Amino acid sequence: MKQLTFIKKGKLEWHEVSEPKIENPTDAIVRPFIAARCDLDAGFLHHDIYGKYRIGKLLGLTDEKVPEFTRPDVLKGPFPMGHECVAEIVELGKELTGFRKGQKVVIPFQVSCGTCPVCSSGLTSQCETYGAFDMYSGIGKHKIRGGMISDLFLVPNAQHMLIPIPEGMNWIDLGSASDNLPDAWSRVAPELINKPGKKVLVIGGATKSVSLYAVAFAMKMKTEQVDFMDTSKERLLIAQKMGANTFRPGSKDLDNRYDLIVNGTNTSNSIRNCIAWLRPGGVCQCSNIFLLKELRFLSFKCMLRI
Numbered sequence: 001m002k003q004l005t006f007i008k009k010g011k012l013e014w015h016e017v018s019e020p021k022i023e024n025p026t027d028a029i030v031r032p033f034i035a036a037r038c039d040l041d042a043g044f045l046h047h048d049i050y051g052k053y054r055i056g057k058l059l060g061l062t063d064e065k066v067p068e069f070t071r072p073d074v075l076k077g078p079f080p081m082g083h084e085c086v087a088e089i090v091e092l093g094k095e096l097t098g099f100r101k102g103q104k105v106v107i108p109f110q111v112s113c114g115t116c117p118v119c120s121s122g123l124t125s126q127c128e129t130y131g132a133f134d135m136y137s138g139i140g141k142h143k144i145r146g147g148m149i150s151d152l153f154l155v156p157n158a159q160h161m162l163i164p165i166p167e168g169m170n171w172i173d174l175g176s177a178s179d180n181l182p183d184a185w186s187r188v189a190p191e192l193i194n195k196p197g198k199k200v201l202v203i204g205g206a207t208k209s210v211s212l213y214a215v216a217f218a219m220k221m222k223t224e225q226v227d228f229m230d231t232s233k234e235r236l237l238i239a240q241k242m243g244a245n246t247f248r249p250g251s252k253d254l255d256n257r258y259d260l261i262v263n264g265t266n267t268s269n270s271i272r273n274c275i276a277w278l279r280p281g282g283v284c285q286c287s288n289i290f291l292l293k294e295l296r297f298l299s300f301k302c303m304l305r306i
């Protein structure tokens with residue numbers, strides 16, 4: 001079967017790989033038919049992330065406390081591409097119940113057990129059983145999961161991992177539901193649901209789609225105002241169409257007293273700005289990956305409450 005493979009910046013190839021087989025009675029095999037591009041994929045396609053990371057490592061700037069990032073080939077191609085898709089079930093292990101072949105499903109990009117204490121608290125991305133780096137697309141520690149832009153792929157622990165799509169939903173709308181869509185939701189929902197009147201700032205830049213999804217979700221909640229800051233004219237226009245007030249970085253007109261800031265950049269300067277712009281009790285949600293040593297306290301997606 002064919003699998004889309006990332007080689008290096010600007011280069012993808014279709015590679016012939018062997019078809020997955022059910023290995024455990026809790027496995028399923030699915031066929032993806034809609035795929036979306038994560039903000040991270042776009043980063044790999046347009047920038048030499050591995051080269052930059054290697055230079056940062058040589059200069060001692062990167063955070064070595066994240067064990068997976070001490071591996072020499074981390075972030076280096078070739079690896080399977082794609083970790084956001086809508087798929088249909090092709091084969092089911094004997095222990096799986098309540099599913100049928102042909103059923104349309106979403107599969108989270110990180111593998112999780114659903115039962116460990118961390119999963120039970122809702123943080124399935126940090127599952128203690130599989131680990132935070134067991135993920136599709138091959139940049140994780142295992143490099144065994146394959147990518148979601150392939151003819152077929154295997155889903156372990158499928159009773160928990162397969163998320164059936166309710167009847168009547170538009171499959172294309174769910175293209176990013178494996179990752180960026182719920183990521184954006186988790187940045188805004190806990191702070192805005194049943195808490196009307198909040199002032200929100202979303203900063204775009206590195207996480208381009210997550211930031212715009214965050215604006216979309218925030219606009220549907222009873223906020224007092226939603227501001228959006230980005231360097232891209234195109235993204236500012238999209239946010240404006242959704243009803244957000246838009247600003248370019250450095251604008252003197254920002255409110256500077258926000259209840260929630262969703263920070264989609266990864267520089268230390270942006271973190272300093274966010275801290276300055278929050279009102280007491282405000283929350284900064286970071287939707288990016290921080291690899292710099294000086295930002296170690298923010299190594300992975302986290303929340304900063306001021």
Ligand SMILES: [Zn+2]
Pocket residue numbers: 038039040041083109179180
């Ligand atoms: Zn992603």
Ligand SMILES: [Zn+2]
Pocket residue numbers: 112113114115116117118119120124126127128129130
């Ligand atoms: Zn778990």
